[in-house]
Amino acid sequence: MSATATKPVEPRSHKPVESDRAKAEQRLGQKLVLPAVIVMLAVTAFPIVRALYLSFYNYSLTSPEDREFVGLSNYVTGLTDPLLWKSIGITVLYMVVTVAIELVIGFAFAMVMHRVIFARGVIRTSILIPYGIITVVSGFAWQFAFSANNGFINGWLPFIGDDFNWFGEGTPAVIAIMVSEIWKTTPFMSLLLLAGLAQVSEDMIEAAKVDGATWTQRLTKVILPNMRAAIMVAVLFRALDAYRIFDNIFVMTNGALGTESISFLVYRQTIEQFQLGMGSALSVVLFLSVLLVAFLIVKLFRVDLARARGEG
């Protein structure tokens, strides 16, 4: 019945008939990617499905025999608990502030890397050094820097007392975490922006110059509009990365003083408290919220990923 109904709109009928050779190539192609697909299913799809499955259970690793099916109860508990919303709030704050600052500093670095005429290699390398450092190491380095006992930050900042404890209350601790995060990932931002800068045609800039455009006008009317796709991709990548912030918090405050991000909350439930059911439910929530953030950025800024990759 349905076959007759769908027949007139069947898309296959519009497709050109494939030759035997094309079919054989397609089959070979499928066979070639099969091992990769199997590996991907094993390492990515299986854990995702398993987490989804576990999220419907009340399951503690230390009490395996007490495991019971609770349906959506973990989701209800998580989503109605202020702790989750508090950590989502602080995570969004980390994301917005660090990405905004990184965008500005990263753009300045990208301009420097693009325009520099002497010691190009040295300058580009030194800008990229923080990105090559492991986040945990960066976290420790900044923790020492902010330390009231042996750090240098208090001595450098004139409006702050020498014995100011950055990790004594929430706001300064959040600032310290953000500084470490920004220092570490700005080079990544500038790399992406540098690629965008390189795509802007020199002819257009020259033409604008000849027409008497000032430096600011050239920047805002020529360079930035032509880099739009690259900027949006940089923002998208960094925002998703920043939304999953974990290492710096783990090293610098261990989640105390209200600095806990949603990734850290998931870590605590699963790894520290062995609550696999609740931890899995929260990681599904984390996964969905990452998708939502990505969707919002793509829609709000109308990012065309295909164009950014030079496919359009």
Place this chain on the structure above:
Amino acid sequence: MSPDRLRGHRRRRLAAAAVSLVLGGTLLSACGSDGKPTLNWYINPDGQDTLTKLAADCSEGKPYDIQINLLPTGATDQRTQLARRLAASDSETNLMSLDPVFVAEFANAGWIAKWPDDLAAEVTDDDVLSGPADTVTWDDGVYAAPQWANTQLLWYRKSLAEAAGLDTSQSDTWTWDQVIDAAAANNGTVGVQANRYEAYFVWINSLVAGAGGDVVSDTEAGKDAKVDIDSDAGRAAAAVIQKLADSAAAQPDLTVSQEGTSLPFMFDPNYAGEFMTNWTFVYKNYEPTDENGFTKEQFDDLGWARYPRTVPDQESRPPVGGIDIAVGEFTENKDWAFEAAQCVSSPEAQEQLAVNDGLMPARQSVYDSSGLTEAFDPTVLELFQQSLEAGAPRPKSAYYNLISGATQKSFHPPTSVNQDTPADAAKYIRDVLDGKALL
């Protein structure tokens, strides 16, 4: 042979050599330096040098080598690291030093081996003090051997107690009320552990037990355990915390105070001294040495008493801690592991730990050994034993971490504790156990 085949042959030989090198390396790494198989012992950092020596001594003349592996400093991190290995059925986690509160959790999860009856009887015989002996049992079985035991005493300045008119001959009947009032009225302070961490739960648990109650009971029922903290005993405990938090005797860093933070207040010239509940290491901490700068006069002024009472008419229930030695369930040669566990927790081992590191024995007989009687004042040794006998263990539960964490969260900061706190805590513990609230 053609050059091509020769090359192929060589390549195969090279590959075979590489494989045998890798395999050989793997096999060798499972053996000790003299080719004997290795038993991995995960230790916590207390008394590391003595434990290293014990591992060497207990490997002598045996078919195995005990290899020390250091765990992180924090109890939570130690537990996480071991759990991650054992949850993956790691057969190379053979021996482990466990904080007593984790024995129940690990036993219930099936991660540590139940001791055979004959060995169990040996490691928990009558010589073992009842506090530590109680920490190694779960569900009618013995799952570890007590290696050393820890308890808290009330450490104080004799001069401060005298100025306050406290009768030191009756020090075992002192109450928290008396101690707080005495300190407040005489420019002294009271040192406790009230940061949001495990030792805060230790304090709350002992206060509740000292008033004849408990935080939770029927803990073998898992998450259906009975939550009892909303009781007169719970409110008596809350009253003590509230009184200290509101008192002039509270130390300035009360809300983040830990074992180490209250030590300097004892002989701080700005104060007349302190009353401090703290573990047994305090004795060695203040004993004058060339490095620590304490004088003999100061040490002579140091007094010790039994843990204070929560309510005047009931004996106090001091905290119990220490380390138990457990055997990994997935160990291939458990007989060796049990033998090694017994050796590193033997009376001789306990004596060495006490004399070298101030980690007190879990066995009564060791307190009478010449090593200890030379190293410690006899009255403090007697008090340690008494305190361990009367101690209130923390709840033994597969959900211990949730119970402790939820209680800490409800009672923190101590400045917010009032008579409603026990009821709030009871509700929150219940919700966390039922999976209805996040911790």
